[in-house]
Amino acid sequence: MTQETTYLDRNEYNYGPAPEVAEVLKNFDPNKLCFYTRIYDEGKKSIFSDFLSSLYQIPEKQIILGYGGEDILKQVVHCFLAGKEKQKTLLIPKFSWWYYKSIADEVEGRSVLYPLYEDGNTFKYDFKALQETIEREKPEMVLIASPNNPTGNALPAEELDKTLSFIGKDTVVVIDEAYASFANKDTSYIKPLLEKFPNVLIVRTLSKFYGLPGLRLGFAFMGTALSRFLNYSTKYLGYNRLSEELGIAVLKATDYYQNVADQMAQDREMYIRELRPLAGFKVYDSNANFMLVKYPIEWKEKLQTALKAKGYLIKFMNEPDINTHMRITLGTHAQNCMVIETIKEVVGA
Numbered sequence: 001m002t003q004e005t006t007y008l009d010r011n012e013y014n015y016g017p018a019p020e021v022a023e024v025l026k027n028f029d030p031n032k033l034c035f036y037t038r039i040y041d042e043g044k045k046s047i048f049s050d051f052l053s054s055l056y057q058i059p060e061k062q063i064i065l066g067y068g069g070e071d072i073l074k075q076v077v078h079c080f081l082a083g084k085e086k087q088k089t090l091l092i093p094k095f096s097w098w099y100y101k102s103i104a105d106e107v108e109g110r111s112v113l114y115p116l117y118e119d120g121n122t123f124k125y126d127f128k129a130l131q132e133t134i135e136r137e138k139p140e141m142v143l144i145a146s147p148n149n150p151t152g153n154a155l156p157a158e159e160l161d162k163t164l165s166f167i168g169k170d171t172v173v174v175i176d177e178a179y180a181s182f183a184n185k186d187t188s189y190i191k192p193l194l195e196k197f198p199n200v201l202i203v204r205t206l207s208k209f210y211g212l213p214g215l216r217l218g219f220a221f222m223g224t225a226l227s228r229f230l231n232y233s234t235k236y237l238g239y240n241r242l243s244e245e246l247g248i249a250v251l252k253a254t255d256y257y258q259n260v261a262d263q264m265a266q267d268r269e270m271y272i273r274e275l276r277p278l279a280g281f282k283v284y285d286s287n288a289n290f291m292l293v294k295y296p297i298e299w300k301e302k303l304q305t306a307l308k309a310k311g312y313l314i315k316f317m318n319e320p321d322i323n324t325h326m327r328i329t330l331g332t333h334a335q336n337c338m339v340i341e342t343i344k345e346v347v348g349a
Ligand SMILES: Cc1ncc(COP(=O)(O)O)c(C=O)c1O
Pocket: 010, 011, 067, 068, 069, 070, 071, 097, 145, 148, 149, 176, 178, 204, 205, 206, 207, 213, 216, 217, 218
């Protein structure tokens, strides 16, 4: 019998969907797929953007939909960073998702890294260095990720406000909040933030907290100064009609997902308790569905082999200055126990 693989390498979801997902699939009327949506006649994009609008109390016109957060990030970078007249600049956090640089490269944009620093068991944004980098590089776009992948640190709403205050209003600021629901249940800051900073785009997804990476559904809240992006991204014939129903169903099933997130929070504590005491290990605090763990590099091969033997895949980082680290997606409690046990066996703890 071939062993099943447990995927803890791409921050996916090992808990299964809320029961409402199966309900939508069972009850969905396939005839809907024979027609484009008619909601466009009402001047709206989708029943999903309409739903988001009432949930977040943000006008529908300021809501962008995409094929995952990935798609929205690509589109916004292509929209504002492309251009033949001059090469444009995107600032990205030094340790962050590799994808940001690759989308800037696609349009021959220049990406410049701004530093994050370590403070105890967490990474932090370096506001002074960010401000200096902005003054020096005069970027067209600044990307902030909160919580950031792979470092797991989040920016509290007050700090976000402070950061946005020193960024010029003609700079586009993209805040990647793919993991935000793990850090903060309260979303009431979004509306006033967009009103105060109309140059901001906040990107979210159903792939992480709502556990549907295979659905490919992301959404974003756009400040009014970015309306060019609305035209750029809107699909005039509408969106996937099955996805939009699934999207609404999972956003209504927040209790199910919050319950899973609470279990994850307990397991984050377990990781800290179990692995922090190991010699040469550092377990970073996390506000997301993954743990960043620094380990003695001499254990790398043995750790890889031992986890693979049990069918477990985790991400061993290779990026500069963060290459003696592993990023482990939180799985079910049993899976998390298995990873911890395997690591402890390897290092003889
Ligand atoms: C930081 C970050 N942003 C955005 C995404 C995009 O996810 P999706 O395209 O599935 O919404 C990911 C996926 O891993 C991510 O790590």
